[in-house]
Amino acid sequence: MSIIPISGHKRAQSPIDGWLVFTDLDGTLLDHHSYDFSPALPALRLLKENRIPVIPVSSKTHAELNVYKAQLELDGPMVAENGSVIIYPNEEPQIAPPGYLMKRDFLVECRTDPDFDFIGFGDMSDQQVMDETGLDRDSAQLARQRLATEPLLWRGDRESLKRFQRKAESAGMKLLQGGRFLHLLSDTDKGQAVTHIVNHLRSRGKQINRTIALGDSDNDRAMLLVADTPIIVRKHDGSHMTLPERPDTKVTEEPGPAGWNQALLDLIQQFEER
Secondary structure, eight states, X not given: OOOOXXXXXXXXXXXXXXXXXXXXXXXTTBOTTTOOOGGGHHHHHHHHHTTOOEEEBOSSOHHHXXXXXXXXXXXXXXXXXXGTXXXXXXXXXXXXXXXXXXXXXXXXXXXXXXXXXXXXXXXXXXHHHHHHHOOOHHHHHHHTOOSSOEEEEEOSOHHHHHHHHHHHHHTTEEEEEOXXXXXXXXXXXXXXXXXXHHHHHHHTTOOOOEEEEEEOSGGGHHHHHHSSEEEEEEOTXXXXXXXXXXXXXXXEEEEHHHHHHHHHHHHHHHHHTO
């Protein structure tokens, strides 16, 4: 006998209702080397079943995130280019000023100083980006479709870099050191983007009871600090970043997506058993 649902029936409230999960991608939800996320599928499915949005907060471009949005079956907001671009579903991207073209103009001006020795993605061909990053051609093309920030390979000395940093700050921008690239971005970060999204969703009536953030590197620090539950994902070599400002921070046992998966499954179980 089939059970016919009663019209207007609401499911029982769950202790994990109103959660938002903000996550870095590379080295966190995605394997650092293979970009595989299959170890995280059990947690991803459970979050989806409970209608908990998974919101990528990444250094990747909007174009790159669209690929993962499809693969991960995400339907909520996204944050690209280290917090400089916020994308809400069915809306144009919100870009923190100054935009990409103004940053390129700034870099052209900087080249009048011979001590400022660098090359950016905007100076590179697809092949050069492939050579420097290990990306395939399609991915390199997506990585070059930038809206707000410019990854740079710095070739000058340390003193020149300090002067370059001061010049960027005087122009309303800042530098962020990634794994290999130096990123020129607006005066924003992943934490500010997370706060913007939380306020935006609340202003539209969404109940938010807990924010969880997962990341593995220093450019995730601001995002982890603003979350109710910060989770540091261990690196492949077993090391991990520290967050002394937040002694409540959890650190995964395993690296990458396997650690991501277990940390969220454990957190969900912990709240459901209360």
